[in-house]
Amino acid sequence: MSTATPTSGWHADPELLGQYLRGEAGAALGSSVEAHLLRCDTCRGRIRPLVDPAPLGDVWARIEDTVQAPRPGLLHRLVRRLGVPDHDALLLAAAPSLRAGWLWGTAIALLFAAVAAGQGGSRGAVFFLMVAPLVPVAGVAVSYGPDIDEAYEPTLAAPYSSSRLLMLRSLAILLTSVPLAALGGLLLPADNWSAWSAATWLLPAAAGVALTLAGSTWTTPTRAGTAVAVAWFVVVGAVSSPEGTTAAALLTGPALSLYAAVALAAAVVFQARSGRLAVMGRNA
Amino acid sequence: MTARPEATVALTGVTRRYGAVRALDGVDLTMTTGVTGLLGPNGAGKTTLLRMLATVLAPTEGRLRLLGLDPAEPHERTDVRRSLGYLPQEMGFPSGFSAFRFVDYMAVLKEWTEREARHHEVRRVLDLVGLGDLSTKRLKTLSGGQRRRAALAQALIGDPRLLVLDEPTTGLDPEQRASLRGVLSAAGGESTVILATHQTEDVAALCERVIVVDGGRVRWDGTVRDLVATALGKVWLADAPTPGAQSSWRTGTGRHRNVGASAPPDAELVEPTVEDAYLLLLGEAALSRAKGAVDSEVAA
Amino acid sequence: MRGSRGNRGGDSDAALVAALGDGDLGALRELYDRHAPWLSVRLSRRCSDPDVVADALQDCFQAVWTQSGRWRGDGEVAAWLWGIAVRRLVSRLRGRRQVLVVPLDDSAAPGRTPTDVSAEERVLLGVEYGDLGAALGRLSPEMRAVVQATVLDGLTSREAGRLLGIPENTVKTRLHRAKARLREDLAVGATEGLA
Numbered sequence: 039m040s041t042a043t044p045t046s047g048w049h050a051d052p053e054l055l056g057q058y059l060r061g062e063a064g065a066a067l068g069s070s071v072e073a074h075l076l077r078c079d080t081c082r083g084r085i086r087p088l089v090d091p092a093p094l095g096d097v098w099a100r101i102e103d104t105v106q107a108p109r110p111g112l113l114h115r116l117v118r119r120l121g122v123p124d125h126d127a128l129l130l131a132a133a134p135s136l137r138a139g140w141l142w143g144t145a146i147a148l149l150f151a152a153v154a155a156g157q158g159g160s161r162g163a164v165f166f167l168m169v170a171p172l173v174p175v176a177g178v179a180v181s182y183g184p185d186i187d188e189a190y191e192p193t194l195a196a197p198y199s200s201s202r203l204l205m206l207r208s209l210a211i212l213l214t215s216v217p218l219a220a221l222g223g224l225l226l227p228a229d230n231w232s233a234w235s236a237a238t239w240l241l242p243a244a245a246g247v248a249l250t251l252a253g254s255t256w257t258t259p260t261r262a263g264t265a266v267a268v269a270w271f272v273v274v275g276a277v278s279s280p281e282g283t284t285a286a287a288l289l290t291g292p293a294l295s296l297y298a299a300v301a302l303a304a305a306v307v308f309q310a311r312s313g314r315l316a317v318m319g320r321n322a
Numbered sequence: 323m324t325a326r327p328e329a330t331v332a333l334t335g336v337t338r339r340y341g342a343v344r345a346l347d348g349v350d351l352t353m354t355t356g357v358t359g360l361l362g363p364n365g366a367g368k369t370t371l372l373r374m375l376a377t378v379l380a381p382t383e384g385r386l387r388l389l390g391l392d393p394a395e396p397h398e399r400t401d402v403r404r405s406l407g408y409l410p411q412e413m414g415f416p417s418g419f420s421a422f423r424f425v426d427y428m429a430v431l432k433e434w435t436e437r438e439a440r441h442h443e444v445r446r447v448l449d450l451v452g453l454g455d456l457s458t459k460r461l462k463t464l465s466g467g468q469r470r471r472a473a474l475a476q477a478l479i480g481d482p483r484l485l486v487l488d489e490p491t492t493g494l495d496p497e498q499r500a501s502l503r504g505v506l507s508a509a510g511g512e513s514t515v516i517l518a519t520h521q522t523e524d525v526a527a528l529c530e531r532v533i534v535v536d537g538g539r540v541r542w543d544g545t546v547r548d549l550v551a552t553a554l555g556k557v558w559l560a561d562a563p564t565p566g567a568q569s570s571w572r573t574g575t576g577r578h579r580n581v582g583a584s585a586p587p588d589a590e591l592v593e594p595t596v597e598d599a600y601l602l603l604l605g606e607a608a609l610s611r612a613k614g615a616v617d618s619e620v621a622a
Numbered sequence: 623m624r625g626s627r628g629n630r631g632g633d634s635d636a637a638l639v640a641a642l643g644d645g646d647l648g649a650l651r652e653l654y655d656r657h658a659p660w661l662s663v664r665l666s667r668r669c670s671d672p673d674v675v676a677d678a679l680q681d682c683f684q685a686v687w688t689q690s691g692r693w694r695g696d697g698e699v700a701a702w703l704w705g706i707a708v709r710r711l712v713s714r715l716r717g718r719r720q721v722l723v724v725p726l727d728d729s730a731a732p733g734r735t736p737t738d739v740s741a742e743e744r745v746l747l748g749v750e751y752g753d754l755g756a757a758l759g760r761l762s763p764e765m766r767a768v769v770q771a772t773v774l775d776g777l778t779s780r781e782a783g784r785l786l787g788i789p790e791n792t793v794k795t796r797l798h799r800a801k802a803r804l805r806e807d808l809a810v811g812a813t814e815g816l817a
Binding site: 102103105106107109123125128129132134188189190191192193194195196197198199203210212316317318 | 330373376377378379380396399400401403404406408409410413414416417419420422424426427428430432433434435437438440444445457458473476477491547611
């Protein structure tokens with residue numbers, strides 16, 4: 039029975055191990071075996087063939103599955119609550135623009151804009167107006183395309199609709215950047231604007247995003263987004279006088295209707311041309 | 323000789339232009355189940371051709387028929403993609419992803435919506451390419467060859483009937499190549515596999531048929547055996563490069579292998595390889611391309 | 623078992639734990655192969671519900687995967703694993719009053735009295751616990767259960783209470799009395815001289 043080991047000088051014989059396994063070893067003896075097993079590799083090895091492998095195999099399968107598959111993140115769970123199916127939520131949560139870098143950049147840009155707005159009175163408010171709608175646009179611009187998506191080609195070759203993927207990713211952008219921007223908007227001083235104004239930038243943002251999406255059926259989202267951003271800067275710059283008072287015009291009545299109309303028209307164009315996203319364009 | 327099985331892939335008059343450049347020029351091809359190699363020098367149009375087979379690129383002219391479907395028609399194109407696996411020549415991965423997460427992501431894109439079945443399939447393809455134990459490691463931390471295998475794994479999801487592989491063996495060591503060959507020949511049983519490669523040894527080991535392209539045109543379309551046969555009597559060994567040989571290089575034994583249209587009398591002829599035939603073929607093709615250029619200059 | 627077994631048989635437990643930090647799934651599998659059998663048996667002797675034991679085992683190795691950095695490299699990996707496993711068992715038992723917890727007693731071995739203990743077993747008892755082993759055997763089942771849970775398994779009084787399904791204060795009382803009894807017993811034994 040006794041085989042010398044460095045630790046204790048003996049091993050549990052198979053008879054004793056069998057008794058232990060069957061629960062026949064009694065209290066103190068069982069505890070002794072257990073204490074011994076904590077230190078003895080050989081006896082643990084002897085226990086192994088005596089235990090039914092099937093349930094252990096089942097448990098391992100569950101462990102492996104949990105360990106391999108990443109835990110759904112916060113965004114994934116949030117999106118599931120909104121009723122999005124699990125597999126779409128997975129795609130959404132994996133969107134390239136959800137990388138930490140993008141989120142940090144967005145947060146910093148908005149913080150900057152909000153601070154400038156808070157300090158500079160109407161001038162600062164113009165600055166916020168210029169920046170805030172472009173945050174979602176920039177997000178959509180870097181959400182998709184051969185220059186953005188590392189796995190662009192096999193993604194294209196998959197049956198999942200490219201336009202749907204682009205829209206899902208844009209949704210991810212909106213879900214992250216809009217709350218951030220709204221937060222920035224709340225920091226605006228109340229004197230120059232009504233509380234309502236803090237949210238009206240959403241309409242130019244919607245128009246910008248829709249135009250970018252529509253533009254992505256001609257060229258890459260990055261180029262489309264850049265074009266929209268430039269156009270927006272030009273418009274705001276042209277309308278704003280040095281006092282910044284006329285900038286308010288960009289956020290009132292007729293202008294708002296215009297944004298809504300543009301957003302709608304661009305969305306229709308996108309829908310009509312979304313098939314172009316399914317193959318590589320001239321950029322190949 | 324058994325009758326040729328039905329064509330699963332058919333190209334008719336396919337041309338792809340980028341401005342003035344013709345990446346593919348009037349290509350007519352058919353393919354069946356089994357493994358077909360695609361050989362050709364850089365810029366020959368291999369990648370363009372494979373992209374068309376993978377439905378990610380449309381031709382400027384001509385028609386394709388893939389698995390009995392027309393990829394120009396959106397619904398049919400999606401149907402083709404449901405039975406398609408594609409490994410591009412170059413691709414990256416979303417940052418921070420492990421091999422498992424990436425292949426799982428691609429499986430979702432391939433419409434594997436049910437989680438458990440999908441994870442089972444992901445494990446299966448990762449085991450196939452030998453990445454089972456590495457599945458939880460970040461792709462960033464893996465070697466180039468291992469990343470290539472992860473990219474290959476996503477192409478194998480769902481056991482596709484059309485498997486399009488652009489340079490699948492780059493970055494793999496000989497042992498990995500050997501196991502890849504096992505994977506591909508198993509797939510070739512019921513699927514149409516087409517793989518582009520620079521390595522003539524891969525063609526010799528893996529492929530029943532081979533297509534040679536150069537300058538956007540098909541130079542050869544037939545069995546590997548027939549291709550090799552074209553070089554019979556045109557490969558010989560000598561102690562020094564023979565003048566007039568099309569190509570000549572020093573082998574490991576110190577002697578020179580010569581390939582040329584006409585072997586000198588009583589030359590020491592040897593069994594030709596795919597590489598020999600390929601060289602001979604492209605030598606002629608390069609000549610005819612030069613001739614074509616001259617002709618068009620004359621015409622202009 | 624699913625998946626192919628790699629060649630990790632030569633690696634020490636400590637080396638395997640270190641490899642976990644790199645995301646080495648093969649290392650986790652090897653650790654599981656080595657330790658899951660005895661862990662499942664030991665857990666089963668604390669809880670008779672095999673589903674709860676299976677869940678605890680699963681939780682244990684999932685925790686090992688994410689917490690491998692907490693292993694300070696001191697002592698046996700097996701002891702560290704047991705500490706995690708038993709705490710996971712306690713978590714799983716929270717709020718489950720119907721689960722029959724099995725305190726170790728001698729009822730499964732009828733007719734055995736300390737004098738029936740064979741020479742081999744006496745040696746075993748002697749080596750692991752000295753006279754304490756035999757003295758433990760003479761405690762009542764309830765007292766033995768708390769000694770096992772706190773002293774041998776390393777649980778806190780509260781965790782032991784959850785495991786055994788008794789209030790924390792009862793644990794402390796019984797433990798106090800058990801220790802007193804053991805001290806008494808060993809003092810007597812020292813003068814009488816157990817073989």
